[in-house]
Structures are given as structure tokens and as C-alpha cells.
Amino acid sequence: DGGITQSPKYLFRKEGQNVTLSCEQNLNHDAMYWYRQDPGQGLRLIYYSQIVNDFQKGDIAEGYSVSREKKESFPLTVTSAQKNPTAFYLCATTQRQEEVYGYTFGSGTRLTVV
Amino acid sequence: AQSVAQPEDQVNVAEGNPLTVKCTYSVSGNPYLFWYVQYPNRGLQFLLKYITGDNLVKGSYGFEAEFNKSQTSFHLKKPSALVSDSALYFCAVRGGFNAGKSTFGDGTTLTVKP
Numbered sequence: 001d002g003g004i005t006q007s008p009k010y011l012f013r014k015e016g017q018n019v020t021l022s023c024e025q026n027l028n029h030d031a032m033y034w035y036r037q038d039p040g041q042g043l044r045l046i047y048y049s050q051i052v053n054d055f056q057k058g059d060i061a062e063g064y065s066v067s068r069e070k071k072e073s074f075p076l077t078v079t080s081a082q083k084n085p086t087a088f089y090l091c092a093t094t095q096r097q098e099e100v101y102g103y104t105f106g107s108g109t110r111l112t113v114v
Numbered sequence: 115a116q117s118v119a120q121p122e123d124q125v126n127v128a129e130g131n132p133l134t135v136k137c138t139y140s141v142s143g144n145p146y147l148f149w150y151v152q153y154p155n156r157g158l159q160f161l162l163k164y165i166t167g168d169n170l171v172k173g174s175y176g177f178e179a180e181f182n183k184s185q186t187s188f189h190l191k192k193p194s195a196l197v198s199d200s201a202l203y204f205c206a207v208r209g210g211f212n213a214g215k216s217t218f219g220d221g222t223t224l225t226v227k228p
Contacts, residue, residue: 004157033215040123042204042220043158058215090157102148103206103216105157 003027006091006106012114013078013085021076021109023091030096032074033103036060037088046089049074078111086113116141118207120219127195127226135190135222137205146208147188148216149179151201158204164188175199195226 003026013019023032031050035043045058049068063082068074078085088110092103117140127133139145146165150158162173169181179190188205202223206216 006157035218040220043218045215045217048215088155092158102160102163103150103158104160105150107157108155110155 004091004093004104004106006089006109008109009107011109011111013111014114016080018077018079019111021078021089021091021111023074023076023106024072025074025091025093025104026072027093027095027104028071029093029104030071031094032068033092033094034058034064034066034074034076035090035092037090037108043090046076085111087111116207116209116217118205118217118219120203120205120222122222123220124223124225127224129197129226129228130194133192133195133199133224133226135203135205135224137188137190137219138186139188139205139207140186141207141209143209145186145188147179147181148206148208149173149177149188149190150204150206150218152204152221153201161190161203195224197226197228200224200226 005024007022033048034046037043044060046064047066049055065077088108090108091106094101119138148163149161152158162171164171164181172178177192202221204221205219208216
């Protein structure tokens with residue numbers, strides 16, 4: 001929503017395939033985040049990046065990879081090593097990494113393994 | 115490590131009645147607390163935040179939240195609920211050594227009945 005675009009909205013993956021989820025922002029925010037949402041489990045952090053060309057693992061990074069080559073873009077790749085990738089994926093940004101800033105979220109990508 | 119607990123999976127209220135959605139937190143150092151709302155198949159939207167100052171914080175759509183340091187709580191409130199308030203609500207905390215990222219609760223589903 002707002003200045004964050006996530007695409008596609010729905011994505012289907014076959015077993016053994018890698019897929020990439022796009023997140024683009026025009027808010028000029030420094031920090032970007034990927035969260036995974038499963039029913040009844042809230043949001044869990046996959047990866048985050050506070051500046052270009054740098055990123056850190058979150059709580060559930062295994063089976064995922066990211067890059068931050070441009071300030072505006074933070075794509076997430078779900079690899080075949082992720083055994084249970086079916087979930088709703090949310091990208092978020094904050095103006096700065098400091099604590100006082102809340103998140104702005106994209107509208108999400110729903111990934112389903114078929 | 116920081117953590118957030120939302121003890122109620124579901125809150126049901128009648129339209130026009132006051133509502134409370136509970137949140138407790140644990141964090142080293144000063145807490146920075148946030149409430150977000152999520153409508154079906156959408157990203158989260160920021161409602162309000164506590165950084166410092168008055169313990170009662172006012173936010174969007176008539177919501178407010180009360181910070182209680184001794185009880186480590188940050189409950190979301192609204193004096194008169196609307197049917198359109200029905201949604202999934204998340205409490206989040208930033209601060210301490212994990213200032214670069216937020217930790218979310220599991221969410222509380224609010225249902226307001228006419």
C-alpha cells in the first residue's frame with residue numbers, strides 16, 4: 001500500500017522451484033524488511049536491510065535469500081531448500097532504522113506450493 | 115530478547131460498546147511500542163505508537179492505547195466500537211539491542227457485531 005509495491009499478488013510454486021518476490025518502494029526509506037505470516041503465528045522476520053548492499057538474517061532465514069543492490073528494491077527469493085513455503089509474505093520499510101519509526105507495509109504476496 | 119504477547123486470539127464486542135485489545139511486552143531498555151491493523155488479504159496499517167511522554171497515546175480512527183510501565187502493557191482501546199473496526203490487530207515492540215527490527219505479537223481478531 002502507499003509507496004510500496006509487492007508483486008505478484010498471488011504466486012504458485014512447484015516443488016523444487018525457486019521463486020522471487022518483488023518489493024519496490026518510492027518512499028526513500030532506508031530500511032526494508034521481509035516478514036512471513038502464517039495463520040495464528042503472527043509475523044516472523046526473514047531478512048532485513050538497513051542500507052544498500054547490506055542485509056541481516058532474521059529469525060527464519062533458512063531457505064530464503066535476498067539482495068539490496070538499490071535503495072528502492074529488496075527482492076526475496078524462496079529457494080527449494082524452504083520446505084514449507086506456503087504463506088503470506090509482507091514487505092515493510094521504515095524511514096530510518098531507529099526505534100521511533102513505525103513500519104509501512106506493502107499489500108503482500110500469497111505464495112502457494114502446488 | 116524482546117517479545118510481545120497478545121493473550122486473546124479473539125475479542126468480540128457489540129457495536130457502540132468500548133473495546134480493549136490487550137498487549138504485554140518484554141524488552142531490554144526503553145520500549146518503543148506500536149499497534150497495527152490488518153484487513154483480509156492486505157498489508158498491515160499503522161495505528162499508533164508510544165515513544166515517550168504521555169502514557170495515553172491517540173491514533174487513527176479514534177483508537178488510543180495506554181502504556182503502563184509497571185505492568186509492561188500497552189493495551190489498545192476505543193470508547194465506542196464500530197462494525198468497520200472488525201479486523202486483525204497486531205502489537206509490536208522495538209528497542210534494546212534489537213532496535214533495527216520489530217517483534218510482533220500473534221495478533222488478535224476483533225469482531226464487532228451490530
